[in-house]
Amino acid sequence: MKELGEYPLVARLCERLERIFGIDERVLVGLGDDAAVLEINGIHLVLTIDTQLENAHFRRNWMPAFDLGWKSVAISISDIVAMGGKPVAALLGLGLTGEESVAFVDEFYEGAISLCQSTGILLLGGDTVRSPIGLMVSSVVLGVVEGEPIKRKGAQVGDAIVVTGFVGEAAAGFWLLEKEVSDIASLPTLQRCVEKFRRPTPRTGALQALHSFPVHAAIDISDGLVIDAQRMAAASKVQVVLELAKLPLSESLREAAKVVGKDALTLALTGGEDYELLVAIPSPKADEFCQALKAIGIPAHQIGTVSATHSEGEVLGRNFDGTVSALRGGFQHF
C-alpha cells in the first residue's frame, strides 16, 4: 500500500471496475464519484458508503457517541447531495469493542436518529459486530436523483467555482480537539469549529438550487478543498484557478487557527472534513446561484473559475500579490 498513494490506488480501481461493470447500461455513474448512480426500473438510485474508524477519523476520548452517530450519517448524506440526489434512507454498520456502555450505544443511535429526523430520512438499522480492533462505523445512504445526476465531470471553461459554507473550520475544530485545548465551550468561535467537525450539516437544502440552476459539476469537500477541486478538475479535464483572496475565511477559523498554531489559509485549503459543496456553474449564473443559497441560509461564495482545458486536471491558486502557483495537499489516507 505504500507503493501507491490513495488517489492512484482508487484511480486504478475505478478504471478496472469501469471496464468490467461500467459498460452495463444500468450504471449511470460508477466508482470515482461521490456516490454511484444506478437505474432500476426507470428510477435513478444513488448509493454511497463511508467508514469512520477510531484513531484514524476520531478519538474515543473527544468524540461523543451522539456526535459519532450524527456525523456517520451526515457525511454519507453529503455524498448523495453532491450528486444532486435526495437522500431517502440510511443503514449503519457499527463495530464495538465490547467495552462500551449501553448508554454509549444508545447515544450513538440518538445522534444518528436526530440527524435522520432533521433531514427527513429513514434510519433502517444495520449490523452490529464485535470489533476487537476499535470502534468503527460504516454508513450507507440510499437516495433518488430526479433528473440528471450531477457529476464531478462536466466543469467547463468559463464556469465559476462556488463553495458553500466556511471551509477550514472543521479542520480547525479537529486540531482543537486533538490538541486538547481547554475551555473551548466558553469561547463561541472555537466551539463553532468543534461543532463543524463533530456535527457537520449536510447541505440537503441546496438540492433545489442544484437542479434549478445549470450546474455543470459538483463534489463534496471531504478530504480538503484543493484535493477535491483537483478531483473535479481531473474528471472534467480542466484547469481551475482558486482566488485565495476570495476564500471565505471565517473569524472562527482565524481565531481557532491561532490557538492551535496553524495557518488559517492552509486549513481552509487542505484541512478536510468540511462536507461543503464545491460547484461549477456558468459564470453569468454564479451570483444568482449564491444568492439563492444564501436566501435559504446556506453561505455560498464564488472562489474561482475554470480557466482552461487541461488533460489531467490542474488546480492553481492566485495569490494575494496576483501571482499564480500550483496548489497541492489535502488529506490522503495512504
Added chain:
Amino acid sequence: MKELGEYPLVARLCERLERIFGIDERVLVGLGDDAAVLEINGIHLVLTIDTQLENAHFRRNWMPAFDLGWKSVAISISDIVAMGGKPVAALLGLGLTGEESVAFVDEFYEGAISLCQSTGILLLGGDTVRSPIGLMVSSVVLGVVEGEPIKRKGAQVGDAIVVTGFVGEAAAGFWLLEKEVSDIASLPTLQRCVEKFRRPTPRTGALQALHSFPVHAAIDISDGLVIDAQRMAAASKVQVVLELAKLPLSESLREAAKVVGKDALTLALTGGEDYELLVAIPSPKADEFCQALKAIGIPAHQIGTVSATHSEGEVLGRNFDGTVSALRGGFQHF
C-alpha cells in the same frame, strides 16, 4: 456492552427504530430482519450491510485476499436472497492498515469481482480508508423484491422447516484454519469445509423456488442454525422442533470435526457462517420444494416442523432417543 448480549441489544434497537421510522409507509421491512425493504416509487428495494473485521471474523494469516473480497459480497447477497430479493449491485468499504501490498488490494477486488460476475451483480466500488486498527470490510448489497418480501415472521403451525446445503461445514472449516491444521489441501473432505468458510456461495439460485412455492418465512443462517431458527421462531411467535436425526451432517463435516476435536452435531447446530437458507413452508409442499431446489443443484432437507404457537418463540430439538429438549447456542458478538 457487557450488560446486554447482542441479541437483546439489537432487539432494543429494533424496537426503538421501529417506533420512530417503522411507521413510515415506505418501510416494508425494517431493522430486525436479514435486510431492510423500502418502497421507492412503487419498487421494493432491499438493502443490507455487513461488516467483517480482522481477528473477529477472520485472521490475516489464513484468509487470502481473494476469498475476503469474495466472502464480503457473498454474505450480503445471502441476506438479500433470504428476503426473496434479487441482488442487483454491491458497494464495498475497505479499511487497510497501509501495510498491505498492492497485490493484496488487487486480489481482494479480484475475489469480489469474481463473485459479482458469477451472480450477475454490479460492483459499483466503494470507499477505501486507512484503518490503523486492522483490516476491515463493509459490504452493501442493494436488490429488488418482485412480489412480497419474505420475512422471518410468518412461520405457521404445521409448517415444515427446510434447510439448504450442509450446515456446520463452514464452522468446521473455520476451526481447521484457526487450529492451523496442516495438509488440508491434500484432503478433499477437509478442503471442502475450508472452502465453505472462505468462499460461501449465496443461494441466489433458490430465488425462483422461494417465490413459486408458498414460503411463509425465511432467514439466512449466519450465526448458527439454532440461534437463527430462534430468531425466526421469535419473529413468528412459534415453537420450532428440529429433528436432530434429520440434520444433514456431511461426511466432510464428520471428518473435519474429528480432526479439530469438536462434535459434528454441535458444529451443525451452533457453528455459524453457513450462509444457507432456513425456510418455513407448509408441510404438504416441503418435499416438492426440496426436490425443486435439488433439481437445480441446491441440497435441501426438511429438518423440523413448526409445532405450536409460542409468545416468545422457542426452538426444541428432538433427540435420537425421541426425547425433546430446548436448544441454545450460536455465535453472539457480545
